[in-house]
Amino acid sequence: MTVTYIGYTLAGLIAAAIIFIGARFILAPRVAAAGYGVQTDLRHSGSGAYLSVKGVRDIASGLFVIILMAAGATQLLGWMILAATVIPVADAAIVLRNDGSKAIAWGVHGLTAGVMLVTSTLLLIP
Template sequence: MTVSIVAYTLAGLIAAAIIFVGTRFIVAPRVAAAGYGVQPDLAQPSVGAYMRVKGIRDIASGLFVIILMA
């Protein structure tokens, strides 16, 4: 294996993990936040909006890495 193959594989795995975390914040925000040690009050509208924005940001970051790899 060459160094570039290892680097692309690691970058792809990291990008997939970031996308997974972002998706988790959109689909199951309470579980995702608890994974980080935070117990948000999802009854407040601002908390739900924050979780969705965080999820979208993480997904976009992962996609950006994949775009750069291409």
């Protein structure tokens, strides 16, 4: 098994996971918000809209990964995943700043950032 194959496998798992999470923000926003680590009150005007926006952006992010994988753009895929690592790092900071779950901040968002760093490294190794 080559390093690139492992990188592509991890990238595919990342893409599938973020598409699933995006769909969940659209279809089950309360559940998705709790999984993110911060509770939201959907009775407030606009809350549901913001969660739907997040869902669409997550789905698009997963599709970007799939497109680069299908094109065989290994280096570009690696750089894109490395750049996108800022997303789970920022998510962890947002959860912590808003008195959300520390376990989710570190265990979900922190772990995701770590997996993304490993994945980008495997894809960028010549």
